[in-house]
Amino acid sequence: MTGTPRRLTQRDIARMTGVSQATVSLVLNGRSDGDVRIAPDTRERVLQAIRDSGYVADPIARRLAARDNRIIGVFTYEPVFPAGNSDFYHPFLVGIEEQAEALGSDLLLLTSAPVVDGRRRIFHEGNRLRLADGCILLGRSLDRDELARLVADGFPFVSVGRRDDAGGPVPYVGADYAGATEALVRRAVGLGHTRLAYMGQGEGPESHADRKAGFDRGVAAAGVDSVHLPADDLGAVLSSGATVVFAEEHSDGVALAGEIRASDVSIITLGQPTRHVTDPTGTQFTGFAIPRREMGAQALEVLTALIDGTKTRRQRLLPCELIPGTTLEERWK
Known part of the structure; x- marks a missing residue:
């Protein structure tokens, strides 16, 4: 009884054509890498080997290589699920989820962050932040050193809630x-x-x-x-x-x-x-x-624009709805 045939890899194509695996990857993704130029005959040899062998590229690997995973990270500096927080964060998450669905993106809730000095930290050994194309940050108070590092690194992120500059303007969608x-x-x-x-x-x-x-x-x-x-x-x-x-x-x-x-x-x-x-x-x-639900949705809207490199307002304040209520009474002398 024979086993399942082994899936061909880029390394197999490289061996068949006498080129490096990096060259195969560049040909598959239809691009060159900096100053590296692929000769037309080499490119055709690789393509012919792909056609002859029936090689099919791993779609996940191709998306990772292109840095277009349609995966959005969500990092929370404090617990967001119902416990002692009166479901405060739930509408933010609903807005984020609805916008992600509309854009055809997946959400990755980053939960492996360790707690240091009583607070969660984004950056730690083995953090998976870059599995995502960009990240939305949730929390009442965000770590300023981590914000500054995100700004300096150029990694796409948006804060839900207005934030002061941290070595540069911080993208946010907040409430007025x-x-x-x-x-x-x-x-x-x-x-x-x-x-x-x-x-x-x-x-x-x-x-x-x-x-x-x-x-x-x-x-x-x-x-x-x-x-x-x-x-x-x-x-x-x-x-x-x-x-x-x-x-x-x-x-x-x-x-x-x-x-x-x-x-x-x-x-x-x-x-x-x-x-x-x-x-x-x-x-x-x-x-x-x-406007918690709208803040979540617009945060993802801004983040998507940052990832795609399209022009958008990176800092937004949304109006709050005034509630008349019954606890403010007229008072005249």
Whole structure:
């Protein structure tokens, strides 16, 4: 009983024609390599051997050689699947998946990254980043050294979320947190609030810094008073004299509502919850919605343009949808 015939390889074609395997590869891919020129008779000899032998190129190998795998890497700096994150990342992934399907691309979730000093790292021994044509980065806070290396290496990537320069402009699709927060300040001031509080970090990740920048800009333009409160000091809200609190984290707004239920302090939350919190009242908070699904889709759109070398806006901020809610009340003296 005979076994399955062995598949012919480029090495076999090279032996049959007396050329190197590299030459066979260049002929198969219809290109030359730098200063290497293939004589017409050599090229024809290789092609004739291919025809005579019935050699069929491995499609995966050819795509790898052409660096056109239609494989998009997705790297997450923090866990993205439902656990304690209240499904925050799910809409981003839906947008990425839908766009990948429309483009005929496959997604490769890069999960082998080790955790160093409590954080995942892209670059490590044996990393498989370059199996993909390019990569989408997800996470609240990205490692600046790794961003700088990606920028310097010229490897195509796009961040979901605005990022500061890292040795050069970082391609991103983000949400206009500053503009949305400033608009909510104007709405609060228009309802008679003259002392506003911002509760949260207001610094660190770009998403936090942008929210605080929008708050400060709105307060300065309106000429009203403001105070910055830490997220873990709910008791300071009542003593601050503020009549409306802007909660950087939705979950902090929920906790605050439970603490000051009997007061007349209004609450505005700046985006969807990033961590799980139970709100038995089902309160519809005034605030804004992050365009997460569209951000994911446009991130892949930008990345595809970078891979293909086509012109596109490499940095995009998408508007957030304002949510009227029920927690911002009119206040007149």
